[in-house]
Structure formats: structure tokens, C-alpha cells
Amino acid sequence: MNMSATGPNYLNTLNNQQKEAVLHTDGPLLILAGAGSGKTKVLTTRVTHLIQSKKCFSNQILCVTFTNKAANEMRERVQGLVVGNTNSVPWLGTFHSISNKILRKHAEAVGLKPSFTILDTLDQLKLIKNILAAENIDIKKNPPKLIAHLIDHWKNKALTPSEIKTSPSDYSKINALKIYRIYQERLKMMNCVDFGDLILHCVTIFKNFKEIRESFKRNFKYILVDEFQDTNFIQNLWLNYITGDTKNICVVGDDDQSIYSWRGAEVKNILDFEKNFSNTKTIKLEQNYRSTKNILNTASSLISNNDDRLGKKIWSDFSDGEKVWINSYSDGRDEASGTSDIIEKELAKQFSLNNISILVRASFQTREFEERFIRIGLPYRVIGGVKFYERAEIKDALCYLRLIHQKNDDLAFERIVNTPKRSIGDTTLKKIHEFSRNSNQNLFDTSVSLLDGDELKPKTKESLKLLIKNLNQWTKLSEKLDHVELLERVLDESGYTKMLIDEKSPEAEARLENLKELRSSMKNYSNLIEFLENISLQTAIDEEWDGEKINLMTIHAAKGLEFECIFLPGWEEGMFPHQKSIEEKGDVAVQEERRLAYVAITRAKQRLFISFANNRKFFGNKNDNNDWMPSMPSRFIDELDKKYLKINEIAEDPHQDFEFSQDTGFSTIPKSPGWDRYTKTKEKTKTINFTNNLTDFKIGQSVHHETFGNGKIIHIDGNKLLINFKDSGEKKVIDKYLRKIENE
DNA sequence: GAGATTGGTACTTCC
DNA sequence: TACCAATCTC
Ligand SMILES: Nc1ncnc2c1ncn2[C@@H]1O[C@H](COP(=O)(O)OP(=O)(O)OP(=O)(O)O)[C@@H](O)[C@H]1O
Numbered sequence: 001m002n003m004s005a006t007g008p009n010y011l012n013t014l015n016n017q018q019k020e021a022v023l024h025t026d027g028p029l030l031i032l033a034g035a036g037s038g039k040t041k042v043l044t045t046r047v048t049h050l051i052q053s054k055k056c057f058s059n060q061i062l063c064v065t066f067t068n069k070a071a072n073e074m075r076e077r078v079q080g081l082v083v084g085n086t087n088s089v090p091w092l093g094t095f096h097s098i099s100n101k102i103l104r105k106h107a108e109a110v111g112l113k114p115s116f117t118i119l120d121t122l123d124q125l126k127l128i129k130n131i132l133a134a135e136n137i138d139i140k141k142n143p144p145k146l147i148a149h150l151i152d153h154w155k156n157k158a159l160t161p162s163e164i165k166t167s168p169s170d171y172s173k174i175n176a177l178k179i180y181r182i183y184q185e186r187l188k189m190m191n192c193v194d195f196g197d198l199i200l201h202c203v204t205i206f207k208n209f210k211e212i213r214e215s216f217k218r219n220f221k222y223i224l225v226d227e228f229q230d231t232n233f234i235q236n237l238w239l240n241y242i243t244g245d246t247k248n249i250c251v252v253g254d255d256d257q258s259i260y261s262w263r264g265a266e267v268k269n270i271l272d273f274e275k276n277f278s279n280t281k282t283i284k285l286e287q288n289y290r291s292t293k294n295i296l297n298t299a300s301s302l303i304s305n306n307d308d309r310l311g312k313k314i315w316s317d318f319s320d321g322e323k324v325w326i327n328s329y330s331d332g333r334d335e336a337s338g339t340s341d342i343i344e345k346e347l348a349k350q351f352s353l354n355n356i357s358i359l360v361r362a363s364f365q366t367r368e369f370e371e372r373f374i375r376i377g378l379p380y381r382v383i384g385g386v387k388f389y390e391r392a393e394i395k396d397a398l399c400y401l402r403l404i405h406q407k408n409d410d411l412a413f414e415r416i417v418n419t420p421k422r423s424i425g426d427t428t429l430k431k432i433h434e435f436s437r438n439s440n441q442n443l444f445d446t447s448v449s450l451l452d453g454d455e456l457k458p459k460t461k462e463s464l465k466l467l468i469k470n471l472n473q474w475t476k477l478s479e480k481l482d483h484v485e486l487l488e489r490v491l492d493e494s495g496y497t498k499m500l501i502d503e504k505s506p507e508a509e510a511r512l513e514n515l516k517e518l519r520s521s522m523k524n525y526s527n528l529i530e531f532l533e534n535i536s537l538q539t540a541i542d543e544e545w546d547g548e549k550i551n552l553m554t555i556h557a558a559k560g561l562e563f564e565c566i567f568l569p570g571w572e573e574g575m576f577p578h579q580k581s582i583e584e585k586g587d588v589a590v591q592e593e594r595r596l597a598y599v600a601i602t603r604a605k606q607r608l609f610i611s612f613a614n615n616r617k618f619f620g621n622k623n624d625n626n627d628w629m630p631s632m633p634s635r636f637i638d639e640l641d642k643k644y645l646k647i648n649e650i651a652e653d654p655h656q657d658f659e660f661s662q663d664t665g666f667s668t669i670p671k672s673p674g675w676d677r678y679t680k681t682k683e684k685t686k687t688i689n690f691t692n693n694l695t696d697f698k699i700g701q702s703v704h705h706e707t708f709g710n711g712k713i714i715h716i717d718g719n720k721l722l723i724n725f726k727d728s729g730e731k732k733v734i735d736k737y738l739r740k741i742e743n744e
Numbered sequence: 745g746a747g748a749t750t751g752g753t754a755c756t757t758c759c
Numbered sequence: 760t761a762c763c764a765a766t767c768t769c
Contacts, residue, residue, distance in 0.1 A: 067759080096759045121758090195759055262757065362756045367760085384758085392762075418746095425746045457745085507761090537759065556757050578756055596757080618755085 010048050014038070021250075021283045022046045025055055025222070028277035031252040032270070034314035035299065035602035036290030039252040040070070040560060043226055044077050046250065047089065051078070056221040062242070063092040066227040068538065069384075070560050071097070091220070095235050097537050099198040102205075102216070104533065109209055110201045115529070117192045117402055118536035122390060123411050124148050124194050130414075131182050134437065142175050150176045151183065155196030156264030158203055158234040160184075190410050190442070195536075199234050206241035216242045227560070228253035228273070232264035240276070247277055255310045256303050259556060259596045261588075262581075270310070286313045290562055292321025294644040295608050299601040301641035306591045323646040324601075326637060327611040335569050335613045336372035342609065343378065343550065347565055351606075353379065355564035357551040359600050361576040363387065365569065366552040373550065380550040384557035389535070393500070393511040394518055398535065400490050401483075404474045405532055408442035417443075420499035422463040431455060444468070470494065483528035484519050491515065555600045566604035568597075571612045571634040590635075597636050610637065703738040710741060 011019055021031050021042045033039050043063070051058050065071040071093045079088050091098060100118070107114040119127070128144040128151075131137075150173070154164060161181040166173045187193060193201065206213040220242055225231065228251035231239075243249050251273060258267045274280045288296055296316050303309070329335040339358065347356060358369055366382055373380045388394060396419055399412035406412075418424045435455070436446040450456055451465055470493060478486050491497045497515075500508040525531035551563070570576055577593035585592075601608060612633045701713045714724050 094759060198759085259757080263759080364755050364760090421747070423746065427745055460745095554757065575756095580756060 008049070008052060010045055010052070014042070014045065015287060017283055017285050018042050018045075021285070022049050024281055024283070025050065026246065026248055028247050028273070028280040029250040030228075030270070030273050030280050030282045031250065031285065032254070032282060032310065032312065033252065033285035034254055034288065034312050035257060035599070036288040036296075036562070037285035037314065038287075038289055039254070039285065040074075040226060042285070043224055043250075043252055044074055046224060047074070047078050047092075050222055051088075058088055059090050060219055060221040061089055061091060061224070062098070062220040062222070063089060063224045064095055064098065064226065064239075065092070066094065066230060066559065067557075068094060068097065069557075070226065094537070095231075095238065096195060096198050097534075099202045099238070100533070100537060102202050103193070103198060106205050106209075106212055109205045109212065111188055112193070112201070113191050115191065115406060115533075117190070117406060117409055117412075117532065118198065119187075119192050119194045119411070120389065120536050121148070122395065123192075124151075126411055126414075127183060127186060128179060130433075131179055131186065134433070135178070135182070137175060137179070142172060142179075146172070147176045147179050151180050151194075152196055153264065154180065155194075155200050156232045156234055158200060158237055160200070160204070186410075190408050191406060192409065192411070199238055203234060203238050203241065206238070213241055217244045220244060221246070221248060223249040225249070225251040227257075229255050229258040229267050229270055230260040230263075230265040231269050232260075232266060234264075236269050236272075247279075249277065254312075256306070256312075256595055257559070257599050259559070259592060259599060261592055284312060286315060288314050288316040288318075290605050291316065291602060292318050292606060294321050294323050295601065295604050295606075298324045298608070298640050298644045299598055301644070302594065302601065302636060302639050303598040305639050306594055322607055324608045324610065324640070324644055326640075326645050326647045327609060328633075328648070329611060329613045331613050331615040332368045332570075332617060333372075335611055336368045339369065339567055339569065339609070339611070340372050340376060340378060342567075343565075344376075347607065351564045353548045353550045354545070356567075357553065357558065357561075357563040357565070357603070358567040358569065359553060359555045359558050359603065361555060361570055361578060361596075363554050365575075369552055369569075378550060379548060380552055381547075383551055383553040388514070388517075389538070391511075391514055393514055396496065397487060397491065397515060397518060398532075400474075400494065400496075401487060401528065401532060403444070403471060404478055404486075404490070405528060407444040407471075407475075410436075410443045413443040413447075416494075417464075417467065420495045422467060423460055424464060428456060428460050428464075444471070467494075478528055483525070483531055484522050486528065487519060487522065555596055558603050559599060562603055562605055564605045565607040566600070566609070568600050568608070568610045569612075571597075571610055571637055572616065572631040573634055574631065575616070576634050576636070594636060594639075610640075612637065700743070702741050702743045704741045 011022065014022065015038075018038055018041070021029065022045045025046075031039060031042060047061060047063060050056055050061055063074065065074060075089060075092055078092075091101075093101075103110075103112070103116070104114050107116060125144050125148055128147050129139065132139050132142060132144065132147075161177060161184060164177055164180075166177055168174075187197065206216075221244065223239065223243055225239065230253075239249070251270075253270050255267050255270060258265060261267075274282065291299070293316055296314065296318075300314065327335075327338060329338050343353075343356060358366070360366055363384075370380065370382070372378075389398070396416060399409075399415040402409045402412040403416065414429065417429065432443055432446050432450065435441075435450060436443050439446060439449070441449070447464055448468060451461055451468070456464065474486065474490055474493075477489065481489065497512070500512050522531055525534065576597065577590050581589040581593060601610075612631070614631060616629050616631045618629060699713050702710060703713060704710050710726050712724050
């Protein structure tokens, strides 16, 4: 080992507090620290240290990260320390992935087979809907989403159905509880678990099986937990069960970065940690090594608006750097083009595209940027975004594989039985369901028995027979064929590929592309079982980091990451803070949104750009004259200390590549200074509100335009209106820039 | 009774 | 946009 006077090499780049945190190996340790203070670095170094100093074997370390991405990153950094072992730290992962591993070993303890399938959110919803239908419960009065949420909530609190108390008055809760009970029974029958079950089953096992619990306790000599502020009740319980008597547990967290309360996360876990474990050593890290002073101070000024903070100091040695830019745009499209312009003209020379990220509140917000980047040929990658595995064609393909692997996966059966069309419609399916319930058999076996009777029409029977024959054949094939080839065969022989090819639409083409992508991502797994066992926990196709690309992701997905340049678009009231969260939880929610904003800002090292649009379009962009809403800048922008900001004019000619820019005089729209515009917007919104229905313009209507003044509509072509302006004559304009006035 | 078509609605956030 | 449910058509 390479030693210097101050200790091993890997300690050299740490400051004193960080070193202390790494070297304090034994006993409970709480590391409390602000953004960018090196928490993750300490954690990684700590793992390294434990292995290098031979405190324990690498498989005796339990290291819990928040995302798979974080786990992969840490694994990469620690990789190579353990000679000749590619899986250097086997117990490194998220609560869910580690629980998955534990549960595969001890599935029988909770009445499951080790080959169980992990259901995703869509499967859960489908199952709940099925139960509601079977129980004759009104789906309108008991929305499946709400029930799913309640079940999730209960599981986060470690509550099994029998442990839940309801008051007789709470009708919907009683219904939900009833569903919960049946839901769990159905899961067991299908040998399936949902996300919550992964952890809940583990806890049940730890609780009821002392030997199993003790074996884990003995094995895990050192436990490390990242992002502790975002752990919930059951995760904490889980940790407590397997923390050994030596209490070598180290957690790191930042109360200001708690952004998962909607998943049951409780910041108070941090406070309780010291109570739970006596003799807890607490170390604070206060120096930020990531951001310029301007960025850091901007973040601090924002978060100071929250109450109930633990109150950490955070400081930086870095220079002031550039000011934080606040950009105002007239609409989302301008925001996208303005952003791409800044990247091309301002940043591309200095920074790698890989080091530029656009972080959004909700995943659909990436779309506008994607469209822009495709158009001008800037390469980009979308990170995270659950979307891929939720796509219909991907789910279809996975369900074929699931069913081949496990015949009692009723949800998978139901999904593919008539895709592609096999003349097995609703009525037939209902029949199969009914028989299955009566005979207590799964849908597949029920179908097999129904082939012998005359319950089904000959034609239906014929195609059902073929499907069953095929499925059996594929199951046999799966033993010798590798999983990628298997999928190819299945898609071909089932007629799925043909169905898409015959459709001859661009959408179908895209679906075929997606399936290709699925196949190539399957190659990362060595066989079908490994693929199926892990795929549900993999939220998105792992985007390759090679190549030069701009990153697009949600703020939640950016947790723990850092980039030289960060763009934060869409800072508008209703979007950020999000309307729904305000409605649900009021000020508590605003505070969490503020923490989210804080996380977003503190991802930036050098440059930070925050922007908002004065008009937003909702729900796609097909009907141009529809769904425009004036929007107001986010309250968070107001809360930033102006000292550190540069408030900008509209960065670019907003309509330079707009179809009508040539002949409409759009380029003459005044580019008023951004701030001016921003303050004006507030008044303007009020005025606009009295006529916010901008959709129903009629010929003859008198209108007002900011630049051209008043005029009358003389022709309408979709959203393009020909106006005869009093002062400036005939002009073609887009409806969104007009507001109705009284006819004179 | 199956399949095509239309129409309504959803967009938080993630394991 | 894109999926799902209700409605129409053969
Ligand atoms: N002692 C140090 N000297 C120089 N750079 C450091 C030091 N400690 C950490 N860094 C750097 O600071 C940056 C932030 O570190 P890290 O990601 O570990 O912080 P963090 O506390 O986990 O941040 P966050 O909670 O915001 O995700 C990294 O680029 C890291 O390399």
C-alpha cells in the first residue's frame, strides 16, 4: 500500500473533517453536510478504506445508495480495489435492489418462489382494476390510482392488511383496505411482488425468522447509507433489523435536500438517528467544493426561506464566477431555442456537451428541448425518465417473456392474449377470468382446460390453442436459446412483428426501433432469468456516457450529480412549485419544492441559467390555437438574492426560425429587457385573465396586439389570423399574441 | 362478439 | 402525444 506521512494515498485529497469521517470506522456515525461538501466522496473513500485497511471483507459491507445510477458510479470508483473480483462490493445498491437479492434467497419464508416477478406501477394499477371489477366495486368512486397510493403508503409504514385500523366512517379507506387484502393474495398466487413488497417482505422475514436476521447481522460488519434524509419508515426499520451489535453504521444526509416526502421519506430520521443509536458521533462538513460563490450564494438565499432547517453553514473557497443568469422568454419554444443558442454560442467552446445539463421539474418538459435539438442537430441524451419500459410495445414484449418464464403471471397473460389480435375479445377474457376464479387456477391453466369444453366458440378456441402451443414451445426453447434470440423468435412467431410492419405507420416504425433497443439492452444480462429478475428495478435504459451529448433529466434524477453548466427552465408558478403539490399539501409542499429548487441549483459548478416563459402551451402542440396559458415567473425567482443574478433580456430573436417570421413582422416584436417584461407580466396576467379564452376568434372580432395596436380580424387560417390594424395595415399574426377587445 | 374508431383525459417527482 | 374507455360498425 502506498503510504505517506499523513496516511494512505486515498486520504490525501480530503480535508480534516472528511478524513475524520472516513477514519471513524467503528460505532454509529452521522455525517451532516450541505450540498457539494463531499458526502458521497467521503462514503466512497470510506468503502475504499474499509477494504484497504482490511477492516473487513468487501462482501461484509452493506452500502445503500438512493439510485441505481449512484450505485453504479460508486461501484465503478471502488472497482479494482478488490483484485480479481468484478463484483467487488456485492451488497452495494438501492434498498430495493438489495432487498430483491435478499428476497430471492429467502422467498419461501414469505410463501413465494425465488423466481417471483416484480410488478411495475402499471401492472399494479391493472391488478387493482381487475380486483375492483371482480368485486363489483365502483371504479369511479374508488379510483385505482388512489388505492395504489394508499397501498404504497401503508407499505412504506410497514403495515400489512391485518395491522391497519380503519374507522367505520372512512368508507373509501375501508374499501381500499379490502382491495389491499385481496391484492396481496393475488400477488402471492401469481408469484409476484410490487416495489413496496420487496422491502416489506424483507422486514417480515427479519421479524419472524431470527436465524436469517442474525446471519445478515453477523455478515454486515459495516453499514453505510447515502441520502439518509430521504429514507422512510420501513427502510429505517429494515436497517435497524440488520445493524449488528457493534453498531457500525454510518449515514450521510442533508436536510435541505430532502425531496422524496411523497414516497414517505421523513427528515426526522436524521434527528432520530442520534436517539436511536447512543454514542453517535456527528460530523459536519461545511466546505463546498463544487460551485462558484455566486451559485452557492444564490442557492443559500433561496433555501433560507424555509423553516425548520437544521441550519448548516456552507462556504466556498472558490471565486465568484459568473453571475447566475435569469432569462425570460415569450414561450416554451423560445426558451428551447434561446437555450440552444446559449449552448452553441456561449458554452460549446469552453465546455464539453457532456458537462451541460438541462434539469426539469417534470419529465415531459424535456420534449420541447428534444425537438429543438433534433432540429438543429445538437446531440443529446435523456437520462432516467421511466418512459421506456412503460411503452406499450416494450411491456408487450416483456409480458411475453414473463409468461414464458412463469405461467401463473395472469397480468402478463391478460396483456398479450389478444395482442396481436387473435379474436379473443372482452367476452372471452371475462369467461376465462370467471372460470379461473371458480377453479382457483391461473388464467393460462384455465385456458388449457377450456380448450376441452364447449364454452368457447370454435374459432376462439382454435387461436387460443395455437397461442398455448406456442407459449409451451417457447418455454422449452428458453432452456437452450439465449434470451435475445428467444425474444426475436417470440415476436416473429406470435405475429407481433408482422402486426407492426403491416401497420406501415411512422409510429409502428418507432415501436420496431424501440424493440430493437430493448434487445440490445437485454444483452447486458447473461440469461432470461437474470434479465427478468432485475429489469423492473432498472428504470431506464442505461444511457451510454460516451459521445458528446447534452444531458436532459428531471431534477429528481439529477440528485447527487454535478455538471459544469446547468439550465433550469420552466420556473413558473404552477409548474415549479407544481400546482398539484401545492393543492395537496400547501406550504409544506412549497417548502419541499423549494428544496428541490435548491438541489437543482447546487448541481452547477460554473454556470447556471434559470429561465421562465410568459406563455405556456399545454397538452402537445397539434392544435396551435388551443391550450395557451399566460404564466407567471416562479416565486422562487423572487426569493433569489439579486446580488448574484444577471437578469437578461430575451436572449435571442425569439422567432428566428418561426414559419411566419418573414412576412408577419414578428421580428419586430419589441425585445423589452427581461426584467421589464417580468415585472410587466405580473400586471399583464391580470389583464389577460379576463379573456383567457384565446381560442374562439371570429372574423370581425376587434383585437389588440402589443406592437401593432388595435385592429379587426379579416381572415382566419387555423391559428394564423389576418388582421387589419388601424395604424399598421394588414398583418398576419398568430392568435396567441392577440387579445380580444370590445368591438367598436 | 370482435374490432375499429372516436373521444376524453392525463403531466409531477422514482424504486 | 398517447393511452384507455366508451361507442359505433360489421
Ligand atoms: N476535499 C476535497 N477537495 C477537493 N474537492 C473535493 C473535496 N471533497 C469533495 N470534493 C469535490 O466536490 C464535489 C462534490 O462532492 P460530492 O458529490 O461528494 O458532494 P455531496 O456532498 O455528495 O454533494 P450533494 O449532496 O450535493 O450531492 C465533487 O466534485 C468532489 O470531487
